[in-house]
Amino acid sequence: MSVTIQAAKKSFGGAPAIDGVDAEIGPGEFFVVLGPSGCGKSTLLRLIAGLETLDEGHIALGDRPVSGPGLHVAPEDRKVGVVFQSYALWPHMSVLDNVAFPAEAQGASRRAAREAARRQLETVDLAAHADRHPAALSGGQRQRVALARCLAGGAETVLMDEPLANLDPHLRNRMEEELADFHARSGVTTIYITHDQREAMALATRVAVMGQGRFLQVASPQELHDRPISEEVARFIGRAAVLDALAEGDSVRIGPFTVPALPNPGDASPAAPGPGRVVVRPGDVRLGGGMPARLSSAFYRGGQWEGLAEVAGLTEPLPVTSDRPIRAGEALEVALRGAWLLP
Numbered sequence: 001m002s003v004t005i006q007a008a009k010k011s012f013g014g015a016p017a018i019d020g021v022d023a024e025i026g027p028g029e030f031f032v033v034l035g036p037s038g039c040g041k042s043t044l045l046r047l048i049a050g051l052e053t054l055d056e057g058h059i060a061l062g063d064r065p066v067s068g069p070g071l072h073v074a075p076e077d078r079k080v081g082v083v084f085q086s087y088a089l090w091p092h093m094s095v096l097d098n099v100a101f102p103a104e105a106q107g108a109s110r111r112a113a114r115e116a117a118r119r120q121l122e123t124v125d126l127a128a129h130a131d132r133h134p135a136a137l138s139g140g141q142r143q144r145v146a147l148a149r150c151l152a153g154g155a156e157t158v159l160m161d162e163p164l165a166n167l168d169p170h171l172r173n174r175m176e177e178e179l180a181d182f183h184a185r186s187g188v189t190t191i192y193i194t195h196d197q198r199e200a201m202a203l204a205t206r207v208a209v210m211g212q213g214r215f216l217q218v219a220s221p222q223e224l225h226d227r228p229i230s231e232e233v234a235r236f237i238g239r240a241a242v243l244d245a246l247a248e249g250d251s252v253r254i255g256p257f258t259v260p261a262l263p264n265p266g267d268a269s270p271a272a273p274g275p276g277r278v279v280v281r282p283g284d285v286r287l288g289g290g291m292p293a294r295l296s297s298a299f300y301r302g303g304q305w306e307g308l309a310e311v312a313g314l315t316e317p318l319p320v321t322s323d324r325p326i327r328a329g330e331a332l333e334v335a336l337r338g339a340w341l342l343p
């Protein structure tokens with residue numbers, strides 16, 4: 001089921017929480033909304049679920065308008081499932097009854113609801129735990145019960161609000177894999193909210209970077225990383241230096257370096273010559289054989305080292321990655337392979 005959002009606005013007490021959001025989310029997409037605390041992510045999700053009313057704009061699920069001027073379809077009539085951080089399972093019911101509950105509440109017979117629930121428990125690989133109570137499951141397993149319940153309720157779109165936020169890092173990694181697997185198996189359109197960019201990059205078909213109630217950029221994880229549209233997005237995604245530069249046709253001068261400007265597949269014409277700003281990622285920096293530099297910091301990050309290299313003439317240090325140990329204060333040489341000129 002596709003989700004279309006047009007010029008959506010929502011304020012609370014005069015303060016805009018959603019300030020003109022447009023999105024066309026395709027059927028079966030895993031669409032991640034990424035942004036800092038308070039930028040409006042949960043409000044957007046609640047608007048799609050029908051838990052809040054829109055002030056302006058339109059929302060449609062498939063070709064059916066559900067929110068707009070004078071229109072508000074009730075949450076239970078939207079075929080949208082919501083999974084929150086707290087799993088909201090009934091503690092006194094078995095896993096099977098929890099999953100069967102939405103269908104029963106919608107008037108299905110107990111037998112039919114339980115049959116559907118068993119099938120959904122198989123989808124999330126929990127059929128063997130159908131008779132347990134939620135208290136006897138791990139956090140990750142409870143999360144999967146909540147997912148199964150969404151599907152059993154006939155959800156064609158699943159909305160997830162930081163579902164992994166209170167899991168330990170080890171379980172988080174496993175759950176990411178399981179969510180990806182769940183998505184592949186169920187094929188439901190998924191809109192997933194997080195402030196964790198690593199999680200967003202791992203799961204998304206596309207990511208919307210959100211700030212102050214707006215989408216700053218909507219793109220694939222790789223495009224966001226390689227070709228951010230603005231300094232704000234560049235700094236929010238991965239490690240980056242954003243530096244003053246001078247565009248000169250196909251190349252760009254950055255302090256003492258002259259390097260190729262990374263190509264923009266959307267626009268083959270060279271950038272207009274003149275001053276600009278470039279984004280340099282660790283992958284653009286080679287250690288050894290170039291300009292003299294000094295490491296202002298260095299940290300071990302499991303398998304490799306990350307540091308910041310100061311080079312005379314640059315407006316900020318370059319992010320570097322090294323396979324061999326590096327330490328703060330060390331003198332070395334760095335070369336630049338290329339840089340992304342901000343539009």
Ligand SMILES: Nc1ncnc2c1ncn2[C@@H]1O[C@H](COP(=O)(O)OP(=O)(O)OP(=O)(O)O)[C@@H](O)[C@H]1O
Nearest residue numbers: 012016017035036037038039040041042043044195
């Ligand atoms: N019911 C409400 N009444 C008043 N203000 C609200 C309400 N819900 C949200 N807000 C405000 O709207 C803005 C966006 O909140 P929202 O919860 O959507 O952000 P978020 O990006 O989900 O944040 P977080 O990551 O911390 O959950 C915030 O300034 C918040 O205080």
